[in-house]
Amino acid sequence: MSSISRIDIEELDSDVRIREELGVDSLMAMEIVATCEKHLDICIDEGQLYDVETIGDFERLIVTIYNEKHGSKN
């Protein structure tokens, strides 16, 4: 997310709101989603993104989807 939004990683606290504060628009969102899908070998349904507001929400969503597909590492 830092490399795509081009904002220093130290600024990306989990409570930062992705659209309103970070300024992530639909195009940037697609780039973030596509990057996660490719790197993590997961598939994110667009509907699942609708309730994502903060970086923390997105992180939790990705962990859930990853664990569902590949199993929890914990």
Add this chain to the structure above:
Amino acid sequence: MEAKTKLTILLISPKGDIFSRSGDFETYARGSREMQTVFHFFSGLGLGLTTIAALTPPEHTVRIIDENQEPIDYDVPCDIVGITGMTQQAYRAYEIAEAFKRQNRYVVMGGIHATCAPEDAQQHVDTLFIGEAENTWPQFIEDFLGGKPAPLYDQKEFPAIDMSKIPIPRFDLVAKYDYPVVWIQSTRGCPHDCEFCAASKIYGRKYKRKQVDQVIAEIEEVKKHWKFAQIGFADDNMFSNKSYSRQLIDRFQNMNFSWYAQSDIAIAENTQLLRDLHACGCRMLHIGFESVIKKNLRNLDSQHWKEKMSDRYPQYIERIQKHGIGIYGTFILGLEEDTRNTVDRTVEFVQSNRLMGAQITILTPFPGSRLRTRLERENRIVHSEWIWYTGWNPVIRHKNFTTAEFQQDLLRFYKSIYDPEKVKLRSAYFREIFKQLV
């Protein structure tokens, strides 16, 4: 009484209606997530006032008010009130000017509307500025301190502006506002001189630019004040000078910021530049396609440039967007060949070319444009009250549209291109592009 040597200057950007004054449109836009994104892109402040502040000698105190962000305090002590504005802000600008004049303040006005409609604007102020301000503003301050400010300062009476001498805009004075987009400028001018555009009236047709180091310093200054803001380049046509663009983009590679710009479609001819643009944070380009009907493009610019390029639009759009750069296409409704079918054809163009976003505005004869001269001659201007000059409200007579039909078609366009199913299809397209690029 001893003459004043330190001035307090209040600079104001009046509240504007960037979008339509039509109630139906406003209701739709308020409820549309996609339209809120469009508002987001246009919510920043133009560079006029921060540049004026930077041109003011440091012994004076300058305060900037963006009325879209905070109300004006008419009782605040100040020696000069400076107002800027586009035509859609003019009515409000005049109200503000009159209110301050009633308080015996010295009121001045500049910006694109003052430049293009000087006789109109001058009635409301003590001093008017025509054209770029880098020479005229410092001269005015000197004259004001000497007790002899002139009623009019016109850039044409001064040497040409050298952009390499322009100081960094005083972004610190507007850092109090939480802008999602902060505008900066690297070049002025556009080679195309389209009939509807008044930009060449303010900048002339000569393309000029800042030094690359200046632009870098401005970006760094913006980043100092807004940690999340994107940068928008206000240049009318940012990549017209190829070697300058190359230098700029090379320097951007080592920086960390997200940005967008306005360009013409010819940027698609430089694939290396497209690769580098995406790599250095360019997310989106605003490109003026103007019309999907070729005959409309015939006399738009004197070189018929847009008409000649129009056959290549699909190929060039694909090439740009395949590099991960979204295109926000802009179109005009109300050109000569337009009919009630034009909006459907434009929606089809947006969808078949999978444009990331699009905007259609109604042909508007802004003061200073060749279009206004022509439509005046043809007796086709039905409103000259600037309050309607939003670009989203019809002010002209057209053989194929009534006023109500213009507004219906405008709304139909946005409802159609931002229909959730159509947005989903375009999103899926970009998702695949980004997967290829990762």
